[in-house]
Amino acid sequence: MKGVYDLTIVRLKLLVRNRSAIFFSIIFPILFLFVYGFLFAKGDSEKVRFLMGPVVVLTILGSGFWGVGFQIVFFREKNILRRFRPAPVGAGPLLISGILANWLLQIFVVSLEFLIARWIFHIPWPLQPLELFIIATLGLFAFAGIGMVIASIANTMQETQVLCNLLWFAFMFLSGATAPLAQLPEVIRHIALFLPSFYLVYAMQAIMFGGASLSAMLPEMTALAMTTVAAYLLGLKLFRWDQHMKLSWSAKAWAVPAVIPFLALGVWANLFSHRIDQALVLYGHVWPH
Amino acid sequence: MPGEPIVEVRDLRKNYAALEAVRGLSFEIERGEVFGLLGPNGAGKTTTIEILEGLRSRDGGKVVVCGFDPGLHARQLKEKIGIQLQQTALPDKITVEEALNLFRSFYQRSLRTEQLLEWFGLQEKRKTHYDLLSGGQQQRLALALAVVNDPEMVMFDEPTAGLDPQTRREIYSLIGRLRDERRTVLLTTHYIEEAEQLCDRVAIVDRGKIIASGTPRGLIEQSRQCSRIEFIPRSPVDLTRLHALDCAEDVTPSDGGYRIRSREAPRTLMALMRMLIAENNEVIQVHLERPSLEDVFIELTGRSLRD
Numbered sequence: 196m197k198g199v200y201d202l203t204i205v206r207l208k209l210l211v212r213n214r215s216a217i218f219f220s221i222i223f224p225i226l227f228l229f230v231y232g233f234l235f236a237k238g239d240s241e242k243v244r245f246l247m248g249p250v251v252v253l254t255i256l257g258s259g260f261w262g263v264g265f266q267i268v269f270f271r272e273k274n275i276l277r278r279f280r281p282a283p284v285g286a287g288p289l290l291i292s293g294i295l296a297n298w299l300l301q302i303f304v305v306s307l308e309f310l311i312a313r314w315i316f317h318i319p320w321p322l323q324p325l326e327l328f329i330i331a332t333l334g335l336f337a338f339a340g341i342g343m344v345i346a347s348i349a350n351t352m353q354e355t356q357v358l359c360n361l362l363w364f365a366f367m368f369l370s371g372a373t374a375p376l377a378q379l380p381e382v383i384r385h386i387a388l389f390l391p392s393f394y395l396v397y398a399m400q401a402i403m404f405g406g407a408s409l410s411a412m413l414p415e416m417t418a419l420a421m422t423t424v425a426a427y428l429l430g431l432k433l434f435r436w437d438q439h440m441k442l443s444w445s446a447k448a449w450a451v452p453a454v455i456p457f458l459a460l461g462v463w464a465n466l467f468s469h470r471i472d473q474a475l476v477l478y479g480h481v482w483p484h
Numbered sequence: 485m486p487g488e489p490i491v492e493v494r495d496l497r498k499n500y501a502a503l504e505a506v507r508g509l510s511f512e513i514e515r516g517e518v519f520g521l522l523g524p525n526g527a528g529k530t531t532t533i534e535i536l537e538g539l540r541s542r543d544g545g546k547v548v549v550c551g552f553d554p555g556l557h558a559r560q561l562k563e564k565i566g567i568q569l570q571q572t573a574l575p576d577k578i579t580v581e582e583a584l585n586l587f588r589s590f591y592q593r594s595l596r597t598e599q600l601l602e603w604f605g606l607q608e609k610r611k612t613h614y615d616l617l618s619g620g621q622q623q624r625l626a627l628a629l630a631v632v633n634d635p636e637m638v639m640f641d642e643p644t645a646g647l648d649p650q651t652r653r654e655i656y657s658l659i660g661r662l663r664d665e666r667r668t669v670l671l672t673t674h675y676i677e678e679a680e681q682l683c684d685r686v687a688i689v690d691r692g693k694i695i696a697s698g699t700p701r702g703l704i705e706q707s708r709q710c711s712r713i714e715f716i717p718r719s720p721v722d723l724t725r726l727h728a729l730d731c732a733e734d735v736t737p738s739d740g741g742y743r744i745r746s747r748e749a750p751r752t753l754m755a756l757m758r759m760l761i762a763e764n765n766e767v768i769q770v771h772l773e774r775p776s777l778e779d780v781f782i783e784l785t786g787r788s789l790r791d
Binding site for chain 1: 563
């Protein structure tokens with residue numbers, strides 16, 4: 196465990212020292228907060244409060260993909276993982292430390308976003324900060340896990356970029372994280388139920404507006420937790436120390452288990468839940484027809 | 485125990501699909517010895533050393549390193565040995581001190597950071613980011629990380645490949661210090677001078693097999709290779725008289741002078757001097773070149789090490 200602690204601290208320092216990581220992890224999400232706040236919400240505090248869900252999800256999504264996933268591939272391509280290979284530290288501590296360092300940094304960034312939103316747009320303090328913290332944490336872990344899955348199956352930086360961008364666009368634009376669900380066609384709303392970003396946006400908004408308890412979010416929390424565990428196990432299974440260790444196409448099929456939790460949740464939500472209606476009701480509170 | 489081998493390799497085999505990378509390698513390394521695996525690229529050196537380090541599986545044979553089978557007890561073995569792989573790097577923004585402290589945290593037993601900084605001459609660079617270190621300093625840090633756990637044995641895979649001559653000499657001196665401390669060292673190299681300068685014993689590997697082993701001097705002496713004496717006299721010399729010199733094998737004119745191949749260079753040289761004095765001739769320049777391991781390799785394989 197000491198190895199995990201030391202690795203986490205070093206990786207956090209590395210993130211903070213990296214200008215590009217600072218821009219994309221801290222400045223970029225805060226810029227989005229201003230864009231959402233001034234452009235979409237026109238400075239209205241209730242609307243900004245509603246849009247904090249998408250802003251936080253954008254923060255979490257970007258950090259998971261680029262802060263965790265992309266960094267693993269970068270370390271592999273630069274022969275940095277090779278340096279760690281002879282030491283008695285396995286792939287587990289290297290993966291866990293990446294997730295933890297990202298979590299520490301992003302919890303700070305999300306808190307900063309709430310502080311700025313409070314200061315600039317005068318949103319009320321969240322009444323259930325603990326619930327928000329838990330959902331944000333589960334989201335950070337799950338999206339870091341998805342980033343790890345991408346890193347595990349991608350053989351090169353270019354491949355990673357393509358996969359990250361494809362998923363990022365799908366998660367952002369088909370889930371209500373950018374255009375609200377109410378403005379999306381019916382078919383897209385049903386597709387959104389298969390996307391983790393939808394549930395994260397919904398959970399944040401349900402807690403902030405509807406005062407939803409964690410027990411009401413149990414299916415979402417379970418799916419996020421299961422995605423984290425599946426992605427971590429997959430990351431361990433497919434971990435490669437060396438850029439020359441390429442993954443065959445057949446081995447990439449190992450990524451399937453990481454998709455199963457949200458596939459199952461999507462089927463359940465489409466058949467038995469009223470998540471779309473609930474999300475539309477929340478939207479209707481802020482943007483009445 | 486003195487005399488007990490720290491490394492024992494018997495009939496080691498490794499295949500990559502149809503390619504037999506290692507074909508029945510056997511050798512032993514004594515404690516405190518610097519042992520070199522010398523051979524051209526693709527000879528199977530890296531595969532062999534990675535099997536010994538527990539980083540690669542084997543297809544056959546017996547391997548014991550520091551009392552452990554690397555295939556079964558890689559983690560325990562990593563606590564005992566230091567490893568430097570080819571072509572590794574650290575994150576750009578990590579400092580020297582952070583890197584040392586981080587790697588120390590992975591081991592149950594480790595040397596003090598101060599001690600390592602002093603040993604590898606990195607005290608002044610302790611707060612410097614990795615990307616701001618020179619190539620030599622980065623290599624010194626890599627060596628420091630390889631011995632961070634105060635290992636019984638250190639394994640280096642091509643420790644000076646791609647380095648400039650000055651950095652290479654620095655690395656030789658650091659490895660020499662490991663030898664002085666009676667730590668066992670295993671290194672792979674395709675640099676002849678590295679093997680000659682650093683190793684107590686070498687095994688010459690070619691196409692996955694050991695084709696000769698022994699001390700560098702012993703291998704050279706066993707070979708049929710001759711020393712070369714090159715000299716430029718003030719006045720021309722009769723070639724037939726040079727042929728008649730003690731132990732001279734072959735004589736050819738060379739760059740205004742002569743080249744004599746000799747099995748016993750000191751005797752030939754003495755005879756040459758006596759002959760020139762008797763003829764009132766003088767030597768303007770003389771150069772003696774002993775056969776090298778490269779010559780031994782060429783004799784054994786018919787190819788150069790860098791082919």
